[in-house]
Amino acid sequence: MSSQQDDLKETDTEARFEFKKEEKSAFKSEKGLTEETVRVISEDKDEPEWMLERRLRALEQFQEMPMPTDWPGQPDLSEVDIDEIVPYIRPDIETRGGADSWEDLPEEIQDTFDKLGIPEAEKNALSGVGAQYESEIVYQNMQERWEEKGVIFCDMDKAVQEHEEIVREHFMTKCVPPSDNKFAALHGAIWSGGSFVYVPENTTVEMPVQAYFRMNSEGMGQFEHTLIIAEEGSEVHYIEGCSAPKYSAFNLHSGGVEVFVGEDAHVQYSTVQNWSKNTYNLNTKRAIAEKGGRMEWISGSMGSKATMLYPSTILKGRGASDNHITIAFAGEGQDIDTGAKVYHNAPNTKSTVESKSIAKDGGRTNYRGLVHIADGAENSSTAVECDALMFDNESTSDTMPYMEINESKVDVAHEATVGKIGDEDIFYLQSRGLDDDDAKQMIVSGFIEPITEELPIEYAVELNRLVELEMEGSLG
Amino acid sequence: MATLEINDLRARVAEEGGERILRGVDLTVESGDIHALMGPNGSGKSTLAKVIAGHPAYEVTDGSISLHLDEEDVADVDADLDDEDYHWELLELEPNERAALGIFLGFQYPAEIEGVTMTNFLRQALNAKADEREELFEDEDEESAEADEDDEGYETSPMEGPADDGEIGVAEFQEILSEKMELLDMDEKFMQRYLNAGFSGGEKKQNEVLQAAMLEPSVAVLDEIDSGLDIDRLKDVSKGINALRDEQGTGILQITHYQRILDYVEPDHVHVMLDGEVVKSGGAELAEKLEDEGYDWVREDAFEAA
Numbered sequence: 001m002s003s004q005q006d007d008l009k010e011t012d013t014e015a016r017f018e019f020k021k022e023e024k025s026a027f028k029s030e031k032g033l034t035e036e037t038v039r040v041i042s043e044d045k046d047e048p049e050w051m052l053e054r055r056l057r058a059l060e061q062f063q064e065m066p067m068p069t070d071w072p073g074q075p076d077l078s079e080v081d082i083d084e085i086v087p088y089i090r091p092d093i094e095t096r097g098g099a100d101s102w103e104d105l106p107e108e109i110q111d112t113f114d115k116l117g118i119p120e121a122e123k124n125a126l127s128g129v130g131a132q133y134e135s136e137i138v139y140q141n142m143q144e145r146w147e148e149k150g151v152i153f154c155d156m157d158k159a160v161q162e163h164e165e166i167v168r169e170h171f172m173t174k175c176v177p178p179s180d181n182k183f184a185a186l187h188g189a190i191w192s193g194g195s196f197v198y199v200p201e202n203t204t205v206e207m208p209v210q211a212y213f214r215m216n217s218e219g220m221g222q223f224e225h226t227l228i229i230a231e232e233g234s235e236v237h238y239i240e241g242c243s244a245p246k247y248s249a250f251n252l253h254s255g256g257v258e259v260f261v262g263e264d265a266h267v268q269y270s271t272v273q274n275w276s277k278n279t280y281n282l283n284t285k286r287a288i289a290e291k292g293g294r295m296e297w298i299s300g301s302m303g304s305k306a307t308m309l310y311p312s313t314i315l316k317g318r319g320a321s322d323n324h325i326t327i328a329f330a331g332e333g334q335d336i337d338t339g340a341k342v343y344h345n346a347p348n349t350k351s352t353v354e355s356k357s358i359a360k361d362g363g364r365t366n367y368r369g370l371v372h373i374a375d376g377a378e379n380s381s382t383a384v385e386c387d388a389l390m391f392d393n394e395s396t397s398d399t400m401p402y403m404e405i406n407e408s409k410v411d412v413a414h415e416a417t418v419g420k421i422g423d424e425d426i427f428y429l430q431s432r433g434l435d436d437d438d439a440k441q442m443i444v445s446g447f448i449e450p451i452t453e454e455l456p457i458e459y460a461v462e463l464n465r466l467v468e469l470e471m472e473g474s475l476g
Numbered sequence: 477m478a479t480l481e482i483n484d485l486r487a488r489v490a491e492e493g494g495e496r497i498l499r500g501v502d503l504t505v506e507s508g509d510i511h512a513l514m515g516p517n518g519s520g521k522s523t524l525a526k527v528i529a530g531h532p533a534y535e536v537t538d539g540s541i542s543l544h545l546d547e548e549d550v551a552d553v554d555a556d557l558d559d560e561d562y563h564w565e566l567l568e569l570e571p572n573e574r575a576a577l578g579i580f581l582g583f584q585y586p587a588e589i590e591g592v593t594m595t596n597f598l599r600q601a602l603n604a605k606a607d608e609r610e611e612l613f614e615d616e617d618e619e620s621a622e623a624d625e626d627d628e629g630y631e632t633s634p635m636e637g638p639a640d641d642g643e644i645g646v647a648e649f650q651e652i653l654s655e656k657m658e659l660l661d662m663d664e665k666f667m668q669r670y671l672n673a674g675f676s677g678g679e680k681k682q683n684e685v686l687q688a689a690m691l692e693p694s695v696a697v698l699d700e701i702d703s704g705l706d707i708d709r710l711k712d713v714s715k716g717i718n719a720l721r722d723e724q725g726t727g728i729l730q731i732t733h734y735q736r737i738l739d740y741v742e743p744d745h746v747h748v749m750l751d752g753e754v755v756k757s758g759g760a761e762l763a764e765k766l767e768d769e770g771y772d773w774v775r776e777d778a779f780e781a782a
Contacts, residue, residue: 423532428587430571431529431580432597432687433605439572442600446591446670 033082035059038189045157045192050168058178058188065182068308073366073398075306075335080252080280082186146205151236152198153209156225159196166198170227175258176286183308184284187223187256194224194255195240201262202233208270208456210239226257230265232290237268239459252280253304259287261295263317268296270455272463275303277334283309291317291346298325298454300463301338302470310368312341315349315380322351327451329470330363330395339369339400340384344377344410355386356448359395360471366397371412372404381411388418389447391440441468478549478578478694480505480528480727485539487527494535497523499752501539507549507694507727510717512738512763514731515749516771521731522584524749525699529581530571541566543577549694553613561613576608578694580726582684582701589671594683597671598653598690603643605691656689659723660716678709685716688726695727696720702737714740735767748774 038059042052067077146153152163159167172178178188197209230236240257253275261267267287275281281304287295297311313322324340342351357365367386388397399416421443429439445452445464452460480503487498497520505511515521527534528541543564550557566574589597644652657664660682672680681701688696698717702710718741720726730741738746738760746762747754750771755778756762766774 422587425587425589427529427531427571428583429589429601431575431583432601432691433572433575433608434601435570435572435604435608438600438604442592442597443589446589449591 033059033062033186033189041190041192045160047160048164051160051171054172054178055189055191058172058185061178062182062185062189065185067182071368073337073400075308075337077280077282077306080282149203149205150200151203151205152196154196156194156196156227157192159227163196163198166229167196167227170229170258170260171225172256172258175260175288176256176284180284180286183254183282184256187225187254187284191223191225191256195226195228195238197226197228197230197236197238199230199234199236199265201231203231204235205237208237208239208268222253222255224255226255228257228259228267228269230260230262230267230293232262233264234262235266237270239456240269240271240273251278251305252282255283255285257283257285257311259285259295261287261289261293261320263290264292265290266294266296268298269311270298270459272300272455272459272466273302274466275307277303277305279304281307281309285309285311287311287313287322289313289315289317289320289322292319293317294321294323296323296325297340298451299327300448300451300466301326301328301336302466304334304336306335307338309338310341310370312343312370313351314343314345315351315377316345318346319348320346321349324351324353324355325451325454326353326355327448328355328357328365329467330357330359330365331470332361332363334363335366336364337366337368339367339386341370342372342382344371344373344380344382344407346374347376347378347380349377349380351382353382353384353386354450355384356451357386357388357397358391358444358447358467359388359397360391362392362394364396364398367399367401367416369400370402370404373407373410373412375406377407378409380407381413383413383415385415387416387447389444390418390420393420437471441471444471477546477725478507478727479544480579480695480729481540481542481544482524482528483540483542485524485527485541486537487523487534488537490533490535496537497534497752498527501749501752501754503729503747503754505695505727505729508721508725509744510721510728510730510741511745511747512730512732512743513747513749513754514733514763514766517733519749520752521749522699523752525581525697525729525731528566528574528697529579530566530569530574536567543574543579543694545577545694549578550613553609555613557613572604572608573612575691575693576605576612578692580688580691580693580696582681582688582696582698584700584703586672586680586684588673588675590673592671593668594671595653595667598667598687599644599646599649601687602649602690606643652690656686659689659719660686661712662686677704678706678713681705681709681713682716685713685720688720689716689724692724693726695729697729697731699731700733701730702732702734710737711740713737717741735763738763750775750778 035056038055039052042055068074069077154162172188176184178185199205226240228238257269259267259269289295295313299311301307301309311324315322322342326338326340328336328338330336336357339355340353342353344351351371353369355367357367359365365388369384371382371384373380373382384401386399388399390397397418399418401414401416403412403414405412421440425443426436426439429442430436434442444467448463448467452463455463482501482503485498485501488494488496501524513521523534527536543566545562550561564577566579653667662682672683675683684701701713705713714737717728721728730737730743732738743760743763746758746760748756748766748771756774
């Protein structure tokens with residue numbers, strides 16, 4: 001065992017020892033989400049008063065709102081025990097310094113890293129060990145180039161301190177207010193970590209901005225907040241998360257993503273995420289696109305026990321456009337309820353939604369989408385296409401596309417296909433020498449190809465490998 | 477020289493009370509020979525093709541399909557072979573194992589697989605065949621020793637990643653491919669398209685022949701590869717089929733309704749199938765007679781003989 005790990009162990013023990021003495025320990029034993037908890041988080045982060053106030057207001061809203069239970073066909077959230085959430089926060093914060101060690105990860109997660117072929121350095125980063133150095137180097141190089149252009153890319157907690165004015169104006173105010181839904185409110189109260197991206201006017205960030213290392217090194221991916229502001233005429237591609245499974249003792253992930261697409265700006269937000277199979281993944285992601293702005297959401301949702309995620313775009317300005325590409329994979333015992341929402345609030349706006357889902361071993365996928373075209377949004381067009389692929393008769397897939405069209409001069413198209421993976425297709429490939437598993441794998445890779453082709457190659461490869469692992473049933 | 481030997485093959489649709497389709501088929505195809513299998517609709521020709529390849533929709537109730545190989549057929553195999561390795565009972569093998577041993581089925585209606593480029597597909601197919609051959613021919617002892625190795629890491633990723641040890645590299649693959657495509661007068665642009673997706677009927681058939689050319693089977697069963705082709709395509713496809721035989725020594729079992737293709741692919745043997753049995757066999761002249769006189773006389777002959 002390296003001395004570094006010894007050190008970590010020592011720190012860990014020390015922290016635990018001190019922990020008993022500190023008065024902070026009081027909140028850990030506290031049942032339920034209380035004001036005190038929120039105050040401690042905020043104090044821990046040395047936040048300005050306004051942020052604490054926002055958190056407390058969000059907490060009130062959270063407490064007032066009922067759990068969503070009555071959506072048609074919605075995943076069962078009855079096991080989500082809010083009272084159990086809070087005690088879990090503590091270990092998360094403790095690991096901020098990277099106290100987690102590779103050995104502490106469950107075996108199946110370690111196994112997955114191995115199977116993904118993730119290099120040692122990345123493994124360490126992902127598991128929270130040594131992330132500080134490994135990622136700093138990569139980050140530093142990029143950062144210098146960006147800084148010259150006035151681009152800001154930093155941790156969300158840091159952004160609150162160093163870019164207070166911008167954050168104060170945009171953070172959960174106009175895009176995702178805590179009042180949006182119960183889990184947005186929860187997020188507003190206890191959010192922690194995440195990314196902040198600011199791109200000034202007419203600036204193009206050529207390389208994709210990746211939160212691959214940072215988010216994990218911080219060990220707090222569970223209530224992370226992402227705030228992206230792309231000023232007029234700017235362009236940025238942001239990639240969040242990684243395709244490695246996010247392990248944590250949490251059984252609830254409730255992230256928040258807010259994207260501001262300025263006039264004629266272009267933002268692409270890509271994410272490939274894989275959650276441990278005991279996680280409830282309940283997020284709120286939204287973008288507002290000004291005149292001529294273009295928003296693109298590309299997401300792969302894997303893992304989790306239940307997911308409810310509907311990235312949405314408000315096309316606020318004339319000629320704004322939106323493009324959604326999503327993929328979901330549900331295996332045994334999983335309920336992946338995902339889709340897209342688009343609000344056409346101005347004329348000449350355009351949206352396309354392409355949703356792909358795969359269900360096997362009794363898993364359930366659901367496409368839940370909303371396209372709203374406001375009165376006066378003339379000459380707008382939308383095209384929604386959802387395709388579901390099923391492996392067996394036990395798996396299910398539903399499509400629930402809601403269309404609210406309040407304007408007559410529009411072009412609306414919806415297309416849905418649900419199919420079982422074809423025996424004839426498999427036989428065809430088998431007759432060419434592929435075995436049963438490889439044949440299925442090939443069909444599925446082809447099915448998700450529209451997504452993989454949009455991603456940088458390393459993510460595409462990992463997404464394919466993840467799907468491959470899911471199909472082998474070898475992910476934890 | 478490989479020999480495909482079908483003896484008293486009986487098969488039915490694999491479901492409760494499934495219809496009996498093959499009622500005792502006997503047929504032998506040697507590599508390098510071209511056999512035409514003719515017969516009216518519903519006589520069981522396509523079923524025979526699928527059963528040879530191992531389609532799960534059919535259940536074999538009796539008979540055998542065996543493949544006999546010789547030194548030449550296993551020249552690529554780097555292992556000590558015993559007698560069993562030259563004789564295989566296909567009915568005991570999975571479709572992909574049959575493919576690895578050198579059986580190819582050209583489909584009348586090939587599957588369309590979106591998102592999988594021709595290049596990617598062909599490379600994977602070639603590599604899969606090589607891997608499977610290695611497994612089929614290796615000693616049982618070695619097999620267990622190598623089973624552990626197999627679990628490590630990945631084979632070529634679906635993203636056309638670099639080849640692992642023993643797999644066909646990109647350059648080598650491209651070379652083989654270009655050669656075969658030239659032979660078939662196919663446009664290289666083909667290779668970036670998705671497997672059969674949006675292909676015209678003719679393109680699909682050409683693609684089947686291309687795959688046979690790439691996989692170099694001992695025996696290729698071509699199920700109505702001539703249907704839906706205009707005369708130019710028919711010539712292209714026929715040229716490809718002849719090349720399979722002439723360049724690779726592939727044995728061809730050509731299933732067809734019509735004499736037409738036999739003007740371009742001259743058969744060494746012609747067989748007539750009726751009601752799930754091969755009732756008459758002869759040379760090329762038999763096909764001509766069928767073209768002129770239809771199947772009724774064969775039926776009468778068969779009835780009298782019975």
